[in-house]
Amino acid sequence: MATRRGFIGSASGISTAALLGYSASPSAADSPLTDTASAAAASVTQQQAKDSIFAVNAGMRSNYATLKAELVKHLSPVIVVQNDAKGGRFTLVTASGQESVNPVAETFELAKSIAHVPLGCFSVIASYLADKIPNLPNADRIDPHDLLLVAFNDDKSTAWIEPLQAYAATLTTARRNLPAAGLPAALTTSCGNILDAALKFINASVQAKVFDMKSFEDFSGSVYPDIRVNMEHAAQAQIKGVQDTMKTWRAKVGEAAWADLYCVVLSQWTTSVLNQNTIIIKDCMNAAKVATHLIDLPGLETPKDPIFTALDNLARIVQDNIAAEMVFPKDTKVADALKGKEDLLSDEILIQLGGSGAATTQSAPTYNTLSEGMCPVRK
Structure with a gap:
């Protein structure tokens, strides 16, 4: 669904109007239309009139993009987190530059x-x-239509044997x-238990075809019990790696700057709620600001330039925070939106649409954080 943040383009201030196919007209006088002006207005076509109105929004977009591009240069301190198979790549952005680390031990990825x-x-x-659901304990939780979509090949086919044997060779090694x-x-x-059970399943399936x-x-x-053991070891490695890095960077930037720290966590939609790094990071931040300064930024794929994407979106959020109170000083609900x-x-x-009336503004997520905002997480 298109939202305000998605609607505002990212074109540069110079090229926005041209990109949209029209250009802004010279500024009109502030006074009401005179007879001469009214006559001139009557001579323009309807499309020209519409284009002049469209140009107003193009001008807004241009000014907005220019402010955002400049604001990006002043964002500090910021930590950008790229979730990946290694437990996350962390980048600290300060006025003096950037530094990146993969802080999580290999145990995380291996487990x-x-x-x-x-x-x-x-x-x-x-x-x-x-495509028919058998008598399983969780049968009522399986959507028949979804199963039909996933099971798109002939269930009598044995074309699965070769790729499954290839995967078995990887598991055997x-x-x-x-x-x-x-x-x-x-x-x-x-x-060992997981690998053994998988090979047993594959061998039995291949033999029976x-x-x-x-x-x-x-x-x-x-x-499943063995998977839980692996999850426990992976979580331990991630917690330690992230907390140690946050401690180091906190000492580096100083307490005053750390109190205003923004963290932007880039994630896929499927892991954007209770994201693992978000959970760990929140207790290392200023508890008074974590609800507004810890930002989960879900997407479909990893962006080509993750750091720029994070900072560009953060700049939108920061300038909208200020714009909201100044553009809508008489309506705090719209300002919150x-x-x-x-x-x-x-x-x-x-x-x-006949709803109950005013929509409920969803505030930024809040977390159970330590009152002193200290790291590491207290057990």
């Missing part, structure tokens, strides 16, 4: 790699599933080399 084995198997066989990886004993055991949702869920359900995620027309649209 998650093996925990993803059932999903890896599923991704190979899913399109060959029968990992299982053989697992003892040499130097993982903690409990993690080595859980990884058939599988179903029940046989797969028997396998995936059997390794400009400062937040609502479209400014949402309230009026709800009223006209």
